[in-house]
Amino acid sequence: MSGKGIRIEGLRKRYGEGDTAVDALKGVDMQVAPGEVVGLIGPSGSGKSTLLKCLGAVIDPTAGRMTLGDEVIYDDGWRVRDLRALRRDKIGFVFQAPYLIPFLDVTDNVALLPMLAGVANGESRAKALELLTALDVQHRARAMPSQLSGGEQQRVAIARGLVNRPPVILADEPTAPLDSERAMAVIRILNNMARKFETAIIVVTHDEKIIPTFKRIYHIRDGVTHEEAGEGRGFE
Numbered sequence: 001m002s003g004k005g006i007r008i009e010g011l012r013k014r015y016g017e018g019d020t021a022v023d024a025l026k027g028v029d030m031q032v033a034p035g036e037v038v039g040l041i042g043p044s045g046s047g048k049s050t051l052l053k054c055l056g057a058v059i060d061p062t063a064g065r066m067t068l069g070d071e072v073i074y075d076d077g078w079r080v081r082d083l084r085a086l087r088r089d090k091i092g093f094v095f096q097a098p099y100l101i102p103f104l105d106v107t108d109n110v111a112l113l114p115m116l117a118g119v120a121n122g123e124s125r126a127k128a129l130e131l132l133t134a135l136d137v138q139h140r141a142r143a144m145p146s147q148l149s150g151g152e153q154q155r156v157a158i159a160r161g162l163v164n165r166p167p168v169i170l171a172d173e174p175t176a177p178l179d180s181e182r183a184m185a186v187i188r189i190l191n192n193m194a195r196k197f198e199t200a201i202i203v204v205t206h207d208e209k210i211i212p213t214f215k216r217i218y219h220i221r222d223g224v225t226h227e228e229a230g231e232g233r234g235f236e
């Protein structure tokens with residue numbers, strides 16, 4: 001892989017200490033190239049959420065190494081000073097529930113992140129509209145979240161995850177509440193966006209509908225990942 005994308009080596013996470021310690025990640029290796037969408041699959045308690053939280057700089061790993069592009073962000077300790085800026089600028093999150101802010105309209109829900117990063121309001125809204133257009137939901141730009149269908153809300157949430165053009169997107173069960181057709185639409189969008197913006201995307205999922213679409217899958221069991229070729233059947 002080139003210097004871009006995300007790479008994890010020997011990542012460990014221990015919760016607690018002594019007799020009650022839980023080793024949730026026991027040396028995870030993973031790499032996702034720019035433009036690639038990989039699946040992360042594993043049974044309950046296998047460490048998926050822990051891995052996403054470490055990748056998203058939401059919790060501290062215990063040991064290992066993480067590289068984002070050419071930058072080492074963690075090497076037995078964080079190597080970036082401002083973790084908030086890392087989360088805001090380098091990592092996009094897409095969750096199972098869209099978690100849109102109910103009192104902001106669609107455009108401002110998406111524009112909020114660049115605004116928080118100091119981008120002028122007009123420019124932030126223009127960025128938001130560009131993505132809403134790419135996701136074919138621009139006709140709802142002035143609507144409030146409660147006025148949208150579930151699929152539209154999820155597309156707005158994807159726009160929000162992408163608006164700062166992060167090199168990495170972490171998607172946690174992004175299709176769980178959607179029917180087959182909408183789930184495929186979300187996967188198609190994530191793949192298109194990955195290619196268009198050179199984003200590395202990791203999708204945690206149990207969703208049997210979308211698992212065959214991945215070209216590569218990481219299985220996590222008991223805190224250890226194993227890579228497998230997926231069916232890569234596409235998503236039409």
Ligand SMILES: Nc1ncnc2c1ncn2[C@@H]1O[C@H](COP(=O)(O)OP(=O)(O)OP(=O)(O)O)[C@@H](O)[C@H]1O
Pocket residue numbers: 015016022023024042043044045046047048049050051
């Ligand atoms: N804050 C915590 N303190 C102690 N142990 C934890 C904590 N969070 C998770 N664990 C433990 O770490 C292990 C991995 O949990 P994790 O939530 O990462 O699994 P998961 O694969 O996301 O599970 P699920 O699919 O059920 O959400 C489990 O044994 C869990 O009990």
